[in-house]
Amino acid sequence: MTITICISHKEDVDGLSSAILINSVFKKVSTILVDYANLVNKLEKLIKNLLPVTKGYNRIFICDLGLNKKNQNRFISNLGKMIALGYKVTYIDHHDLEAEAKKEIKKIGVNLIHSTEECTSVQVYKRFKKKLSSNASFFAAAGALTDYLDNKPIASSLISRYDRQFLMLESTAMSYMISSNQNNEDYLYNIVNVLSTMKFPHEIEGGFLEAEKYAKKISSAINSISEEIKTKNNLALVQNNLDLASSTVVNFILGTSEKKIAMVYKYKEEKEIFIISIRGSKDCDIHLGRTVNDIASELGGSGGGHDKACGAVIPKDSFNTFVELLDKRLE
Numbered sequence: 001m002t003i004t005i006c007i008s009h010k011e012d013v014d015g016l017s018s019a020i021l022i023n024s025v026f027k028k029v030s031t032i033l034v035d036y037a038n039l040v041n042k043l044e045k046l047i048k049n050l051l052p053v054t055k056g057y058n059r060i061f062i063c064d065l066g067l068n069k070k071n072q073n074r075f076i077s078n079l080g081k082m083i084a085l086g087y088k089v090t091y092i093d094h095h096d097l098e099a100e101a102k103k104e105i106k107k108i109g110v111n112l113i114h115s116t117e118e119c120t121s122v123q124v125y126k127r128f129k130k131k132l133s134s135n136a137s138f139f140a141a142a143g144a145l146t147d148y149l150d151n152k153p154i155a156s157s158l159i160s161r162y163d164r165q166f167l168m169l170e171s172t173a174m175s176y177m178i179s180s181n182q183n184n185e186d187y188l189y190n191i192v193n194v195l196s197t198m199k200f201p202h203e204i205e206g207g208f209l210e211a212e213k214y215a216k217k218i219s220s221a222i223n224s225i226s227e228e229i230k231t232k233n234n235l236a237l238v239q240n241n242l243d244l245a246s247s248t249v250v251n252f253i254l255g256t257s258e259k260k261i262a263m264v265y266k267y268k269e270e271k272e273i274f275i276i277s278i279r280g281s282k283d284c285d286i287h288l289g290r291t292v293n294d295i296a297s298e299l300g301g302s303g304g305g306h307d308k309a310c311g312a313v314i315p316k317d318s319f320n321t322f323v324e325l326l327d328k329r330l331e
Helices: 013-026 039-049 072-084 099-107 120-131 134-146 153-159 164-179 185-195 207-228 246-257 288-298 316-329
Strands: 004-009 030-034 059-063 088-093 111-114 235-239 261-268 273-280 302-305 309-315
Touching: 004 013, 004 039, 013 030, 013 059, 013 120, 013 134, 013 164, 013 185, 030 039, 030 185, 039 072, 072 088, 072 099, 088 120, 099 111, 111 120, 120 134, 120 153, 134 153, 134 164, 164 185, 164 207, 207 235, 207 246, 235 246, 235 316, 246 261, 246 273, 261 316, 273 288, 273 316, 288 302, 288 309, 288 316, 309 316
Parallel strands: 004 030, 004 059, 059 088, 088 111, 235 261
Antiparallel strands: 261 273, 273 309, 302 309
């Protein structure tokens, strides 16, 4: 009996779209949705329950889950354990990945599909295009649009197949459904299950109502925290004490502040850490993902992401130092 497992990012359209496409190709997929913070722990828990492969062609796909200096060694070690158990492991991602990590991942026998030029769901679509229905291109296009990678060669070609207003409406609604249900994993798995049959987001029962509620929550949040924005030379920042993902708020802060970088942070008292979401404007001339990864690692935290969008987890006592160092890197 062939087993297919898909481990994918649970926080955005690109991650869920990647899982949707894998589910559409292979059917009967065991899907595991994770965030960056619990990625390695979820892998280790999975490995404990995996039986050695004695026959069949068992596959594990890991999608849209970028690495940082703090977790990449454990991540690669866990991939090696999966390979040793007889599983064919494919890692598909578009986040910045160090050359040495790429080399090690390939060395242990992982099928690495990686490019920073196209989002993960586009790369999944490209790899399995011949096995997918024509509607599948929507999910790759939606992933690219919501990850701000819609100007890339393959993505732009896929997006041109759809009425842009339709694509923007459907992909934004899907994004809001996902963001508003981060604490309701059953809902997230339902999104994957329903849409892997190649339905559109508007066909999820009550989905657009979820999106509307979240849009109202965002509007209220922006009004309530706009007067609390603090600024540095090149950086605008605000604390998010609301029941709202920081990644949702940060683009609004970037637009209103007119700074090169906007940062929204939330304090987790039980762990004494700050969860940070960062966005850069076109005037930001450094690679934010790499820069934040470096600074966070120096301070005992973790971070990384794209050139203009990334996140970090920073210990409480190092937060102010992180802000100052990041601001100086932009001078």
